[in-house]
Amino acid sequence: MSVRFDGQVAIVTGAGNGLGKSHALELAARGAKVVVNDLGGARDGSGASSEAAQAVVREIESNGGEAIAHGANVANYAEVEDMVQQAMNKWGRVDILINNAGILRDKTFAKMELADFQLVMDVHVMGSVNCTKAVWEIMRAQNYGRIVMTTSSSGMYGNFGQSNYGAAKMAVLGLMNTLVLEGAKYDIRVNALAPTAGTRMTEDLMPPEVLAMLTPESVTAGALTLCQKDAPNRFILCAGAGGYASTRLFETAGTFISTEEQSPEAVIASWDKICDQSGQAELASGAGQTEKFLTMAMTNAQPA
Numbered sequence: 001m002s003v004r005f006d007g008q009v010a011i012v013t014g015a016g017n018g019l020g021k022s023h024a025l026e027l028a029a030r031g032a033k034v035v036v037n038d039l040g041g042a043r044d045g046s047g048a049s050s051e052a053a054q055a056v057v058r059e060i061e062s063n064g065g066e067a068i069a070h071g072a073n074v075a076n077y078a079e080v081e082d083m084v085q086q087a088m089n090k091w092g093r094v095d096i097l098i099n100n101a102g103i104l105r106d107k108t109f110a111k112m113e114l115a116d117f118q119l120v121m122d123v124h125v126m127g128s129v130n131c132t133k134a135v136w137e138i139m140r141a142q143n144y145g146r147i148v149m150t151t152s153s154s155g156m157y158g159n160f161g162q163s164n165y166g167a168a169k170m171a172v173l174g175l176m177n178t179l180v181l182e183g184a185k186y187d188i189r190v191n192a193l194a195p196t197a198g199t200r201m202t203e204d205l206m207p208p209e210v211l212a213m214l215t216p217e218s219v220t221a222g223a224l225t226l227c228q229k230d231a232p233n234r235f236i237l238c239a240g241a242g243g244y245a246s247t248r249l250f251e252t253a254g255t256f257i258s259t260e261e262q263s264p265e266a267v268i269a270s271w272d273k274i275c276d277q278s279g280q281a282e283l284a285s286g287a288g289q290t291e292k293f294l295t296m297a298m299t300n301a302q303p304a
């Protein structure tokens, strides 16, 4: 079964370089009309240029595909709205959004300026929020949409010097979890990709022979899996160097401590039961946790 996107319109943010460029080229090669978004700044988010996005559009066109470039800063909602409007004017729909644009401003938390924290949050979190908001009504009206958030192992597990980036990358998973619930009725599926790839974002972190194994194309195979017609929903797909894995959030069954006994000493004494992984489960929504604990409390309640 080959994965095709004929007749579909995709927006890929930050598609002038690295992973976004690879996603855009492969979507177009498989039939999608693509909006190649890129602000064209440096790795730290400074500056702007339309050259990178335009070069990707030329490459798509020379391969026989269709694409337009747009230089919206994803952190600016008016510019994002203009980008989506241009896609609608040209092609009349938006089926796929890959929130990929990103920057780095690494420093230990002790040395980090709040402005560097804010900018990273603006690009990754508000950038994903803005682009998703601008296509949300369109996808609801179409009863179809596929959205990919780009998260990171840095957010899910932590990385020294990346408190801003890690916080932002975890935030997009929170965004995904609720959008999945609100979009389900309209066949809008929202997934997340946790890549590891040799791009300008990582080029000074690893030796060239390692970077050569970490191809953007291996990550793109995962990205396209998450935005095809039969895509999963609420899936965190990790991809790099040809390795693919799934990250999932589980909650242990836990234990109940009665009202009279609720104290830090009792919680500490129950630690093994709290951590016992037998019976752990994924919860479909936050309300599921409240329900679980109330059920536990009612089951354990002593008759008066």
Ligand SMILES: NC(=O)c1ccc[n+]([C@@H]2O[C@H](COP(=O)([O-])OP(=O)(O)OC[C@H]3O[C@@H](n4cnc5c(N)ncnc54)[C@H](O)[C@@H]3O)[C@@H](O)[C@H]2O)c1
Binding pocket: 013, 014, 015, 016, 017, 018, 019, 020, 037, 038, 039, 040, 041, 042, 043, 045, 052, 072, 073, 074, 075, 099, 100, 101, 102, 103, 123, 127, 150, 151, 152, 153, 194, 195, 196, 197, 198, 199, 200, 201, 202
């Ligand atoms: N490369 C990795 O190993 C890795 C690991 C985890 C997560 N990621 C994530 O993958 C995504 C792509 O990263 P990459 O490695 O290809 O980096 P990259 O620097 O090669 O590409 C990012 C692109 O985003 C664009 N961009 C930045 N800010 C923008 C803005 N405000 N508006 C529009 N475009 C903007 C840049 O111009 C650039 O072309 C990012 O979200 C990154 O955080 C990458």
